[in-house]
Amino acid sequence: MWRKISGWSLISLCWLQLMVVVAQAQGDSWLYPTLLPNNGVLAVTQRSLQTTPIVTSTVVVTATALAPSVDLTERWIYVNLTEQSLTAYQGIRPVFTAFVSTGLPQYPTVQGDFQVYVKYEATRMTGGYGADYYDLPNVPHTMYFYGGYGLHGAYWHNNFGVPMSHGCVNLSLPDAEWLFNWASVGTWVVIRE
16 A cells, blocks of 8 residues: 655555665665665665666665564465455565455454465355354354464455454455465464454
């Protein structure tokens, strides 16, 4: 998501809440980020606007991660509860984004850092009580990450971008299939407001 703040062009990459400067106009030059290997440090390099970039200076900024076991090459999933979105990352590079439906206020989606612990091509889901009881056969592309909380396809609604679930992260059928094929058991799932 691009934002314009006081003349800065920013992209929120959310490497566990890391805000990365993609490019900043600085007179007749731009600032570009460069990741330094194996240490979670971002070097911001200033280059001229000429066709052949000339490095004029480098500033090193330390990146703070909320889940230190996610490295710069690892696949991980970020769920933004406020925006009702999911982004799949390879290190800090976003590779896939989709709208999701997370938990309703009375059934909030858990927040924190989790790992996918089991995957099912399809599974039956039951839960709730009384008028809120549900029994859904063949829920596709399910990946559980915390108890009964999972990422999965939802064939019973098409209202993605709006909270609708009993706590799981609902995706459209094509999005759930893509994510299921991309992620593996052990993939980190980071959920924040």
